[in-house]
Amino acid sequence: MHIELLKxxxxxxxxxxxxxxxxxxxxxxxxxxxxxxxxxSLTINQTRNLLYKFSDRGIVSSTRKKDKKKGWYTxxxxxxxxxxxxxxxxxxxxxxxxxxSILKSxxxxxxxxxxxxxxxxxxENALLTDFACRECGQLLELNAxxxxxxxxxxxxxxxxxxxKVVNEELExxxxxxxxxxxxxxxxxxxEKGDRLRKARMKRKRDKAKAEKGKHIKxxxxxxxxxxxxx
Ligand SMILES: [Zn+2]
Numbered sequence: 001m002h003i004e005l006l007k008x009x010x011x012x013x014x015x016x017x018x019x020x021x022x023x024x025x026x027x028x029x030x031x032x033x034x035x036x037x038x039x040x041s042l043t044i045n046q047t048r049n050l051l052y053k054f055s056d057r058g059i060v061s062s063t064r065k066k067d068k069k070k071g072w073y074t075x076x077x078x079x080x081x082x083x084x085x086x087x088x089x090x091x092x093x094x095x096x097x098x099x100x101s102i103l104k105s106x107x108x109x110x111x112x113x114x115x116x117x118x119x120x121x122x123x124e125n126a127l128l129t130d131f132a133c134r135e136c137g138q139l140l141e142l143n144a145x146x147x148x149x150x151x152x153x154x155x156x157x158x159x160x161x162x163x164k165v166v167n168e169e170l171e172x173x174x175x176x177x178x179x180x181x182x183x184x185x186x187x188x189x190x191e192k193g194d195r196l197r198k199a200r201m202k203r204k205r206d207k208a209k210a211e212k213g214k215h216i217k218x219x220x221x222x223x224x225x226x227x228x229x230x
Contacts, residue, residue, distance in 0.1 A: 005165050006081075009088045017042075017050055025079035030063060033075045051077055059084040082173055089166050096159045103152050112140035 003026065011019045017040070024039050025031060037047035054060040059080050064073045112126040113119065114133035120143055131140045 005162065006084070006088075009092070009162055009166070010084075014053075018054070021050055021054070022079065022084075025060065025077060029078040030076040031078070033077060036077065048075075051075075057083070057087050059087055082170070085166050085170050085173075089163065089170070092159050092163045092166065096156060096163075099152050099156050099159070103149065103156070106149050106152070111143040113143040113145075114138055114140055 007019045007022060010022050020040055021036070024036055033047060033051065034044060036051070037044045040047055040050075042050070051060060051062075055062065060077050061080055062075045062077050064075050066073055110123040111120050112123060112131060113121075114136065116138055117133055117135045119133060119135060121140070126140050132138070133140055
């Protein structure tokens with residue numbers, strides 16, 4: 001996984017503290033929340049609030065342990081990369097949709113600007129003041145500057161690239177999961193085979209024992225008969 005990209009997307013979608021938290025959680029599973037707080041230089045309550053935000057989105061999971069002496073619970077947290085990727089995908093999709101709607105309105109509508117006040121408005125609003133600036137009364141000019149459109153397009157492209165990485169990672173994890181499942185199936189089939197074989201052998205042994213027992217009994221009875229006759 002491209003950890004740097006994961007961190008970058010996390011920062012853009014969830015803010016800077018999220019990144020520090022992810023860095024800690026990526027190191028191992030089931031990390032004590034007091035250790036996380038110490039590493040983040042936050043109080044335990046601030047840390048928990050951050051973790052709960054993650055938890056609400058399903059991107060961390062926890063187990064708890066009761067302190068027998070003090071009677072309180074300590075939580076141990078694990079980062080769920082798969083869920084985090086799905087969450088990022090959602091955010092990227094939403095942001096892209098928003099940018100596309102901005103782009104559409106920029107391309108379909110005309111915008112007017114007062115260059116002195118740097119106020120921009122749609123043509124509908126400019127009509128209301130007869131194309132005069134609300135603030136200074138100066139005549140508005142048609143804003144033909146493509147900078148906004150270019151900026152939006154750049155962002156859309158950036159999100160598309162990030163989305164590609166997220167999708168590739170999800171696909172890779174999906175395949176890995178599938179392989180693991182197959183390995184699990186083969187293993188359980190083999191175990192079932194072993195179990196059946198063992199049971200068969202035990203039946204054979206038991207049968208042999210029983211036969212032997214019968215045989216000995218017969219021999220003994222034969223011995224008794226011989227004795228009687230004698
Ligand atoms: Zn003005």
